[in-house]
Amino acid sequence: xxxxxxxxxxxxxxxAGAAGVSLATVSRVLNHPxxxxxxxxxxxxxxxxxxxxKPNLNAKGLASSKSTTVAxxxxxxxxxxxxxxxxxxxxxxxxxxxxxRLFVNNxxxxxxxxxxxxxxxxxxxxxGVDGILYINDEIDDDYLEIIKDSSVSVVLxxxxxxxxxxxxxxxxxxxxxxxxxxxMISRGNKKIWIISTVKKYAxxxxxxxxxxxxxxxxxxxxxxINVSGKxxxxxxxxxEILLEDHPDVAIVVRDSMAVSFINVARELQISIPDxxxxxxxxxxxxxxxxxxxxxxxxxxxxxxxxxxxDLLTDLMHEAEYEDEYYYLDQPKEEPREEIKINKNVDYxxxxxxxxx
Amino acid sequence: xxxxxxxxxxxxxxxAGAAGVSLATVSRVLNHPxxxxxxxxxxxxxxxxxxxxKPNLNAKGLASSKSTTVAxxxxxxxxxxxxxxxxxxxxxxxxxxxxxRLFVNNxxxxxxxxxxxxxxxxxxxxxGVDGILYINDEIDDDYLEIIKDSSVSVVLxxxxxxxxxxxxxxxxxxxxxxxxxxxMISRGNKKIWIISTVKKYAxxxxxxxxxxxxxxxxxxxxxxINVSGKxxxxxxxxxEILLEDHPDVAIVVRDSMAVSFINVARELQISIPDxxxxxxxxxxxxxxxxxxxxxxxxxxxxxxxxxxxDLLTDLMHEAEYEDEYYYLDQPKEEPREEIKINKNVDYxxxxxxxxx
DNA sequence: CTGAAAGCGCTTACAG
DNA sequence: CTGAAAGCGCTTACAG
Numbered sequence: 016x017x018x019x020x021x022x023x024x025x026x027x028x029x030x031a032g033a034a035g036v037s038l039a040t041v042s043r044v045l046n047h048p049x050x051x052x053x054x055x056x057x058x059x060x061x062x063x064x065x066x067x068x069k070p071n072l073n074a075k076g077l078a079s080s081k082s083t084t085v086a087x088x089x090x091x092x093x094x095x096x097x098x099x100x101x102x103x104x105x106x107x108x109x110x111x112x113x114x115x116r117l118f119v120n121n122x123x124x125x126x127x128x129x130x131x132x133x134x135x136x137x138x139x140x141x142x143g144v145d146g147i148l149y150i151n152d153e154i155d156d157d158y159l160e161i162i163k164d165s166s167v168s169v170v171l172x173x174x175x176x177x178x179x180x181x182x183x184x185x186x187x188x189x190x191x192x193x194x195x196x197x198x199m200i201s202r203g204n205k206k207i208w209i210i211s212t213v214k215k216y217a218x219x220x221x222x223x224x225x226x227x228x229x230x231x232x233x234x235x236x237x238x239x240i241n242v243s244g245k246x247x248x249x250x251x252x253x254x255e256i257l258l259e260d261h262p263d264v265a266i267v268v269r270d271s272m273a274v275s276f277i278n279v280a281r282e283l284q285i286s287i288p289d290x291x292x293x294x295x296x297x298x299x300x301x302x303x304x305x306x307x308x309x310x311x312x313x314x315x316x317x318x319x320x321x322x323x324x325d326l327l328t329d330l331m332h333e334a335e336y337e338d339e340y341y342y343l344d345q346p347k348e349e350p351r352e353e354i355k356i357n358k359n360v361d362y363x364x365x366x367x368x369x370x371x
Numbered sequence: 372x373x374x375x376x377x378x379x380x381x382x383x384x385x386x387a388g389a390a391g392v393s394l395a396t397v398s399r400v401l402n403h404p405x406x407x408x409x410x411x412x413x414x415x416x417x418x419x420x421x422x423x424x425k426p427n428l429n430a431k432g433l434a435s436s437k438s439t440t441v442a443x444x445x446x447x448x449x450x451x452x453x454x455x456x457x458x459x460x461x462x463x464x465x466x467x468x469x470x471x472r473l474f475v476n477n478x479x480x481x482x483x484x485x486x487x488x489x490x491x492x493x494x495x496x497x498x499g500v501d502g503i504l505y506i507n508d509e510i511d512d513d514y515l516e517i518i519k520d521s522s523v524s525v526v527l528x529x530x531x532x533x534x535x536x537x538x539x540x541x542x543x544x545x546x547x548x549x550x551x552x553x554x555m556i557s558r559g560n561k562k563i564w565i566i567s568t569v570k571k572y573a574x575x576x577x578x579x580x581x582x583x584x585x586x587x588x589x590x591x592x593x594x595x596i597n598v599s600g601k602x603x604x605x606x607x608x609x610x611e612i613l614l615e616d617h618p619d620v621a622i623v624v625r626d627s628m629a630v631s632f633i634n635v636a637r638e639l640q641i642s643i644p645d646x647x648x649x650x651x652x653x654x655x656x657x658x659x660x661x662x663x664x665x666x667x668x669x670x671x672x673x674x675x676x677x678x679x680x681d682l683l684t685d686l687m688h689e690a691e692y693e694d695e696y697y698y699l700d701q702p703k704e705e706p707r708e709e710i711k712i713n714k715n716v717d718y719x720x721x722x723x724x725x726x727x
Numbered sequence: 728c729t730g731a732a733a734g735c736g737c738t739t740a741c742a743g
Numbered sequence: 744c745t746g747a748a749a750g751c752g753c754t755t756a757c758a759g
Contacts, residue, residue, distance in 0.1 A: 024493075024497060026736065039738080043738090043745085073438060074433050074735070074736035077430050079739080098449045116472055121465075304634065395729070398755080434734075
C-alpha cells in the first residue's frame with residue numbers, strides 16, 4: 016500500500032541549503048546555539064520551523080551517542096500501578112526533551128531468569144538509549160551486578176533493592192504501614208491483621224514489615240494472611256477465614272484486594288466499619304467504587320514516575336558534565352550540587368467509610 | 372557517577388575479527404543468513420552468542436532505514452483500556468522481533484490541535500520507526516490527511532475513523548450494542564436506557580448508535596443519558612435521575628460507570644437485577660468487584676493490541692516486498708495474498724448478577 | 728559465497 | 744563565528 020512515493024522528510028542539508036550556510040552551522044544551532052551568531056541562528060531557526068525539520072534520531076544517536084531517548088523497562092502495564100507511573104514518566108520526559116522506548120519484561124519466570132535478564136539489558140543498551148528507568152517488583156540480588164554494569168544511568172522506579180548505590184525513587188512503604196498500624200492502635204484497636212499476597216513482592220514485604228514492627232512495639236500479636244491477587248481465588252480464601260474469625264482492623268496491601276475483602280465480609284453480615292474496619296494501599300478508582308468506600312494509603316504513583324524521570328535526567332546531565340572534565344583531564348572546580356540518588360515520595364491517607 | 376569506564380559493548384568489527392571474516396559477512400549473517408555458507412554462518416553465530424553481540428540500532432536504522440522499531444501513539448495509559456492494549460502489542464512485537472517507542476499524546480486540547488498533531492507525527496517519523504500504531508479516541512477528520520501522509524505504515528488501533536482506506540483493528544461496538552439491546556428487548560424489557568459520556572468519544576457514539584437502531588426497530592423509545600466519567604460527578608447525576616425514574620435495563624458504555632450506577636441505585640433501594648438490570652462495556656476487574664457483580668460486554672482489548680501489531684507487521688513486510696519490485700521495475704508475479712486492512716475482533720458477553 | 732568500499736544523516740574537533 | 748572533513752556502526756550493491 017505504499018506504491019505512492021511520499022515526500023521524504025527534510026534533511027539537515029535542505030535546511031543548510033535554504034539558509035545558505037553549511038550543515039555544521041545548522042547542527043550547531045540545534046545542539047550548541049550559543050556558539051552561533053544570533054542573526055545567523057535566528058535565520059536558521061526560522062527556516063527549520065518553516066520546513067518542519069526534525070533531525071533523524073538514528074543519525075543523531077549514532078554520531079553523538081546521545082539519542083535523547085530513555086528506556087522504560089516494566090513488567091506488564093496492567094499490573095497494579097504501572098500505567099500511572101508511565102504516564103508520569105512520559106509527561107516529565109516530554110517536558111525535559113526525551114523520547115521513550117518501552118520494554119515490557121514479561122518473561123514467565125523460568126529457570127534461566129538471570130540469563131534472560133542479561134539478554135534484556137543487552138537489548139536495551141544496544142537500542143541506543145541514554146538512560147534507563149527500571150521497574151521491577153522483585154529485584155533478584157543477581158540482577159544488581161547487571162544493573163551496575165550498565166553503561167548508561169539507571170533509576171529504579173518504585174522498586175525495592177538492597178543496594179543503596181543504585182539510584183532509586185520510591186515510597187517508604189514500610190513507614191506507611193508502620194504509621195497506619197500505629198494510628199489504628201492508638202485508636203484503641205488491638206486485633207489488627209494485614210493481608211498480603213501469596214506471590215512474593217518486595218514492596219508488599221515492606222508493608223508487612225512496617226506493620227509487624229508497630230504491632231510488636233505495642234505488644235500486640237501480628238497476623239499476616241497471604242492470599243491470591245485474583246478476585247475469584249481470594250474471595251474463597253476470605254470466606255473461609257471470615258467464617259471463623261475477623262479482626263478489628265484489616266490492612267490490605269492492594270486496594271482491589273481490600274474491596275474483595277469488604278465484599279465477602281458484607282456477605283457474611285460483618286458490618287463495616289462498625290464491626291471491622293478495612294484499609295487499603297494505593298487509592299485507585301476501586302476505592303471509591305467500593306461500598307462502603309475504602310480508606311486508603313494513597314501512594315502517588317504518577318509523582319513517582321515524574322520524580323524518577325527527573326532524577327534520571329539529572330544523572331544523565333551529570334554524566335555528560337563529568338565526561339567533559341574527564342576529557343579535559345583536569346580537576347573539576349566547584350563541584351556541582353550533589354544529586355541525592357535515593358528519593359522518597361510522600362504518601363498520604365484518604366479516610367473514607369471503611370474506617371470509623 | 373560514571374567515573375568508572377565500563378566495558379563498551381562489542382561492535383560488528385569485534386565479531387568479524389574473532390571469526391576471521393569481514394564485517395560484511397557478519398552483517399549478512401544477521402540480515403540475510405541464506406546468503407552465507409552454512410559452515411561460516413554457524414561459526415559466526417556461535418561467536419555472536421559468545422560475545423553477546425547486539426547490533427547498534429541507531430547504526431542499523433541509519434544504514435538500512437529499518438530500525439525494527441514501531442511507535443505506539445496513545446493518549447494517557449491510565450485511560451480505560453489502553454494499558455491492556457499496549458500489553459498485547461508488546462507481546463506480539465516481541466514475538467515478531469520489533470522494539471517499541473512510546474508516545475503519550477497528552478495534549479490538552481487547545482486551539483492548535485491540528486498543528487500539534489502534525490508536529491507529533493513529525494517527531495514520531497523523525498525518531499526513525501518502521502511503522503505506527505495509532506490509538507486515539509477521537510480522530511478529527513483533519514488528522515486523516517496527516518495519517519495518510521505518513522511515510523511508514525500506520526494501523527489505527529481501537530480507534531474509529533471515517534476512512535476505510537486506513538488500516539485498522541477494532542471491535543464492532545455498534546453491533547455489540549445493537550445485539551445486546553435486541554437481546555434485552557427479546558427478554559421482554561421495554562424501558563431500556565443507555566448511559567454514555569458527556570465527553571464525546573467516537574467509540575461511545577457507536578454504542579449509542581447501535582442501541583438506538585435496535586430500539587427504533589422494536590418501536591421503543593430510546594433514551595440516552597450522558598454523564599461524566601468521574602465517579603464523584605456521575606454519582607450526583609445518577610442520584611438525581613434515579614430519584615425520578617429508572618428503566619428496566621441500563622446499558623452503560625464503561626464498566627466503571629456502570630458500577631457507580633449500581634451503587635447509587637442500591638442506595639436508593641432500587642433492587643438489582645429485580646427492579647433494574649445493569650450492563651456494562653469492557654469487563655475489567657471493576658465488574659467482578661461490584662455487588663452485585665456486573666454483566667458485561669467483554670471487549671478483548673489485549674487481543675486488539677495483538678491483532679493490530681500483527682497487521683502492522685504484515686503491512687511493513689508488504690511494503691518491503693513492494694519496494695523490491697519497485698526497484699526491479701518489473702511486474703510482480705503471483706501477487707501475494709491480499710491483506711485485509713480493516714479487522715474486527717470478536718466480543719463476547721459475560722452474564723453476571725446484575726441481569727436476570 | 729565473500730570482501731572492499733560507499734553511504735546512511737548526523738556531530739564535532741580542527742582550522743581558519 | 745563558520746566551514747571542510749572525519750567518523751559514528753552499520754548495510755548493501757558491486758566485484759571477484
